[in-house]
Amino acid sequence: MDGYVDTAFKSVADVFQSLFDSGQETGAALAVYVDGRLVLDVWGGWADVARSRPWQPDTLATTFSVGKPLAALAVLRHVASGAIDLDKPVARYWPEFAAHGKDQATVRHALCHAAGVPAVKEALNPEDAFDWDRFCQAIADTPPEWEPGTKFGEHALTYGNLIGNVLKRATGKTIGQVLREEVRQDVYIGLNPTKDVAEHEHASENWPTEAIQGHGDLWERALGNPRGLLETEVLNGHGWRTSEIPAVNGHCTARGLAAVYEDLPNLLPEDLLAEAIKPQVEGVDQLLQEHAVWTLGWRRDGGWYGMGGVGGSSAGHDEEKGYTLAYVTRRLGTHDRGNACWDAMDECL
Secondary structure, three states, X not given: OEEEEOHHHHHHHHHHHHHHHOOOOOEEEEEEEEOOEEEEEEEEEEOOOOOOOEOOXXXXXXXXXXXXXXXXXXXXXXXXXXXXXXOOEHHHHOHHHHHHHOOOOEHHHHHOOOOOOOOOXXXXXXXXXXXHHHHHHHHXXXXXXXXXXXXXXXXXXXXXXXXXXXXXXXHOOOHHHHHHHHHOOOEEEOOOOOOOEOOOEXXXXXXXXXXXXXXXXXXXXXXXXXXXXXXHHHHOOHHHHHOOOOOOOEEEOHHHHHHHHHHHHHHOOXXXXXXXXXXXXXXXXXXXXXXXXXXXXXXXXXXXXXXXXXEOOEEEEEOOXXXXXXEEEOEEEOOHHHHHHXXXXXXXX
């Protein structure tokens, strides 16, 4: 392990170190802010499968759904600018989306996972997902799972293209451009291939199957199409890294993720930020099949708002306890490792 540790939070760093000592972790980073001050910025392990390239302070990792709030933030920046209206139909900006009875779906519905298209109908392959217009057309051509606004369910792979195409049609900018130009230089959607990127590996041989199957029909249709998207040859490939699939292919450092949460008051006007992190829908999530509270981009639980991603990364801010934590990993498995760091932080405080 390397990096910076405030001695008051050494016990949290010790838990992070223990993940490597036990073999649970092979490459990861952890960053924590408390009351606006960076108290932990640590990393460890290897950035490649061959274990020849040590993890560096600027090593980037795919964070999957942890990037959904980043995508939402990019759109909300242009709600603030006046280019996008939360309560106007998606079809005002993207007319083709109105097909099959989706004309009443609003931008607000899209941001809080209530637009009704958590899965696409057409069978796709990874190359289709790398093609922005191709994937967006497949979303537009899909009939809704429910009447928009009447239910909600995490839009696992479609979320970023759905809200991102609103942004693109309204402003001419992509989510990745807004992040690079207006937010930070160490959180990316659409990556320059020269960057230091961690190679991902599966924690178990059957991890892609375990991640997709056995969680319900909608989950399987949502995460399993495009087929093969979670295979390492895709995740470590040029197309995945350089294209924009904002729901899932953000590449971040832990420090960068945590810093975005800390900087939210400077990135959005006060009234819009209050609206953005306020609960918008609550109840049984149709995809997750569990109780969930969604804001305009973040999942909420009491005073905490943030997001976890399939594979084990997570990031969020706890308003009640006054801290922000981000954990990123290249070893795709369960959330046990990140949860251990969250628990250690709670105990330390």
